[in-house]
Amino acid sequence: MSKLVVRKMELGPIGTNAYLLWEDGGNQAVLIDAPPDCAAEIEPVLAENGLTLRAIWLTHGHWDHMAGASELAGEGVDVLGHSDDKMLFEQPAVMSAFAMPGMEFSPVGITRWIEEGESLDLWGRKVSIFHCPGHCPGNVVFWIPDEGICFVGDVIFSGSIGRADLPGGDFALLERSIREKVYVLPGATKLLPGHGPDTSVEIERGSNPFVRP
Ligand SMILES: [Zn+2]
Secondary structure (H helix, E strand, C coil), X not given: CCCEEEEEEEECCCCEEEEEXXXXXXXXXXXXXXXXXXXXXXXXXXXXXXXXXXXXXXXXXXXXXXXXXXXXXXXXXXXXXXXXXXXXXXXXXXXXXXXXXXXXXXXXXXXXXXXXXXXXXXXXXXXXXXXXXXXXXXXXXXXEHHHCEEEEECCEXXXXXXXXXXXXXXXXXXXXXXXXXXXXXCCCCEEEECCCCCEEHHHHHHHCCCCCC
């Protein structure tokens, strides 16, 4: 198995982390989250590395994570999301009150709805999907045990957690998601969040002030 490359790119007007994944020497790529106007940044990286985008995996339906998906979607690109955020993907205008003034969003056409406990294949690696509601109803995290990494979107951040006060948010649910789905992963697992720096399960279990194990 070749080395998995994870290119972290902070994109869009409020600095959302997108992650472009490919295998060293490979010709396919997967994008985790698609901030607004991301195509202009992602396309040159694809071209430089001789990559074709095969899939966009969306951690949740907030505009800053998915409004760029329609720029990159097209034939041969699978777009994955959880059905509990269906309304946000299909009618993104409902969140426009929480976005930047004047921004308009195109609906995102999800081609495959994903569920708790499902597995994906990433060039021979297993990817486990866990449904982690609380920040918004359809949050999912993508855990790649072979690589010791988990893409957590806005569920948990370095020293912080996702907001639970936006429509569809629920702090008790978020707390449960973090305890039961994130804190139970191996301590060395690197957490790659939707905003800010990386962290690990061990660090957050030991010192996250908002959700104690
Ligand atoms: Zn969010």
